[in-house]
Amino acid sequence: MVTLAGHGEGMVVVVLCVAQFVVVLDATIVAITLPSVQADFGMSTAALGWVISAYTLTFGGCLLAAGRTADRVGRRRVFVAGLVVFGLASLACGLAPNEIALLAGRAAQGVGAALVSPSALALLTTARPTGHARARALGWWTAAAAGGGASGWVLGGLLSGLVGWRSVFLVNVPVCMAAWVVAPRVLQERRVPGRPALDIGGAVSATGSLAALVLGLTLWPSQGLLAPGTIASLVAAAVLAGAFARVEARAEDPLLTLALLRRPGVLEPNLVALALTASTTPAMFFCTLYAQHVLGLSPLTAGLLFAPVNLAVIAGSLAGPRTAAAIGERRAMVVGLGAVAVGAFALLGVTPGSSPLPSLLGGFVVMGTGLGVASVASTARGTAALVGDDQGVASGLLSTSAQLGTVLGLAVLTPVSAARTAALGHGAAAEVAGYRLGFALASAVAALTGAAVALVLARSAKNAERATHRTPTRSPDPAQLH
DSSP, X not given: OEEEOSSOHHHHHHHHHHHHHHHHHTTTTTTTTHHHHHHHHTOOHHHHHHHHHHHHHHHHHHHHHHHHHHHHHOHHHHHHHHHHHHHHHHHHHHTOSSHHHHHHHHHHHHHHHHHHHHHHHHHHHHHSOSHXXXXXXXXXXXXXXXXXXXXXXXXXXXXXXXXXXXXXXXXXXXXXXXXXXXXXXXXXXXXXXXXXXXXXXXXXXXXXXHHHHHHHHHHHXXXXXXSHHHHXXXXXXXXXXXXXXXXXXXXXXXXXXXXXXXXXTTHHHHHHHHHXXXXXXXXXXXXXXXXXXXXXXOHHHHHHHTHHHHHHHHHHHHHXXXXXXXXXXXXXXXXXXXXXXXXXXXXGGOOTTSOHHHHHHHHHHHHHHHHHHHHHHHHHHHHHHSOGGGHHHHHHHHHHHHHHHHHHHHHHHHHHHHHHHHHHOSSHHHHHHHHHHHHHHHHHHHHHHHHHHHHHHHHHHHHXXXXXXXXXXXXXXXXXXX
16 A cells, blocks of 8 residues: 655655656657668667667567566565666666667666556556546546657657757666655555455566567568568467466466456456557558658757657646546547547648648647547546456556557557558559548557447446336446447
């Protein structure tokens, strides 16, 4: 149980949200700086992709085990350890003398981020267990997380354009140091006595399976689906997943079970979290390429172009708790996914010679607002489904879903977009046609997921209505409608 150590309750939210903002930010902040990194180190295009993939691989692969470790070892302890690892790894990236050192630092950053993210959300939900305070805290948390992902495009351009690409890593160091100093003074935790030891076999097999899956999806665009490395990674992911299921069936205190996934409110918000990043991350990535490759904007100017996304995500996240309270979390997820679909579809208006603001602004604002609203609803529903000592694994599941969504979206939509461009030949028109196909597919991902949640909602409402007709003296449970 987390309590406050003589400090204002607002400091809990501030420390945890700042930490989450930074670790999510680092998944996207390097995207605009990649041409500068490539020029300094002489990296090939294939190797350059690993600057992003090395972080995503370790972040996504370690999240589930990190969440359960936080439940067992102590959430504050794991949170602080993650800050130390992330800060030191960021320093190593900023001072990296060559590409090997940079990639190793990025992988270490991912491990630190995996330790920070689920433990921070578990600390937040335990400190705000119920009521309006919890909803408001989750709103700020989602604003920090979604805003961090969206802000990477802006801050990366600003920092690399004004100071240089190394600054996008070095800026993390003082932030981590400050959070490391403040966290022990603000957060306290009480260890749960008598819990069995951590399920090491389950942790290793789960992490290995997720890491192999992420690796296979990362290799797919560059090497092809039938390449030996891709096939080996995906086969290893399947084998390790089978080993994980076998280990969990025999473990005294399993890391994750099918019974846990079947609990009401667990699977649905995780699928929504996956769909949100699978649709918005590729769309933003294509916009970055469009701004620099087609419009010829500098990293600094291109970064400023994405400011409306940040503001819209924050606005949507802060409005999210009120929206969910008014119409229910499921309906809020549907509305948010619908807005993401509309925003991504609006980006189809880009042309080789169009002005960037009119062609992108409307899509950015609608998509960012929807992302904020849906993220708040999915986070609230996903963390409420698993309470008490399972908060770490609940947070880890949501973060893992979001990271896998990013990888899936980029791994599938990027090669499809590139194939469309290659089929039409070279030039700005062909490149824009590829991006437009990517926007359409991103819109479809959000729309189909929203439709699926809406069908589940309609079925729940119909079941509640039938129950009312059978037993007219009883009122339907409002939670089933949410």
